[in-house]
Amino acid sequence: MGYGATLAEGWQLYVDNEAGQTRLTTLQGNAGQQQSQTIAFLTGFWTVPPTLFRTPQGFILRIEGESGQTYVQIQPGGVQALNTSPNLAAADVIPLTQRTHSVPGAMPPMAPLPPMQPLPPMQMNPMRMRMGDMEMQMGNASTPDPMRKFCPQCGQPVRVGDRFCSSCGHRLGELTQS
Ligand SMILES: [Zn+2]
Known part of the structure; x- marks a missing residue:
């Protein structure tokens, strides 16, 4: 279970919680050349779904978990946790889309299908x-x-x-x- 949002064209954010750890993954670039960065924060299990804000300083994700609120600043250059609560009075809330499965970048790659074995020719003994x-x-x-x-x-x-x-x-x- 996780959430995702498109921050900008070619810039995706995925956030999910696994065993009380909030994992933030950003994907930048197009499908051919994609850079992904994943940062994990120990937040405990979410008490409410995370909220994404857009501020003049960048995107800020508010994670409300068992151990309190965590604010994470998301900028094109990187992701970092904030020590102080930012002023979000003028910030826009970006809706997060609920995702049924986890971060695509973290998914194991599809195992290639084994090549089809040609059927051996029928052997009929005289x-x-x-x-x-x-x-x-x-x-x-x-x-x-x-x-x-x-x-x-x-x-x-x-x-x-x-x-x-x-x-x-x-x-x-x-x-x-x-
Ligand atoms: Zn005859």
Whole structure:
């Protein structure tokens, strides 16, 4: 849980509280060249949300925590806590936007996705099945049609183990594998 505000173009402020520590982060620059500075103050847990003021001397964030009020001056050159309460009578209040997650600069970088592993090619071992006098081959079998049980010459059904077609006498050499 935290708050954020745009102080100026390309100048962002984020403030959150973690375990009683108020963390102030300023981000300056554009997305390509961004400088971030984080300063932590021991303030205790906030009793009310922090308030951001704009004064002629710069921005001032008032943190009201369990250990009292803390004023932090935010200038383009840096962030520093103030020892004395500033005069905020003429200051403008800058609304802070509630943030559901913490400072973007403090977030762990997204882990790059591992490169997709190419699927290994399907390996099919040559398979041979034998049931009685039926023989079937799959994969790298030499017979292109493993289910062939017909004479290539006359088309009559033949038994796979036969050397010759029983109808026309055609030699069934390629079927006689034993
Ligand atoms: Zn035949």
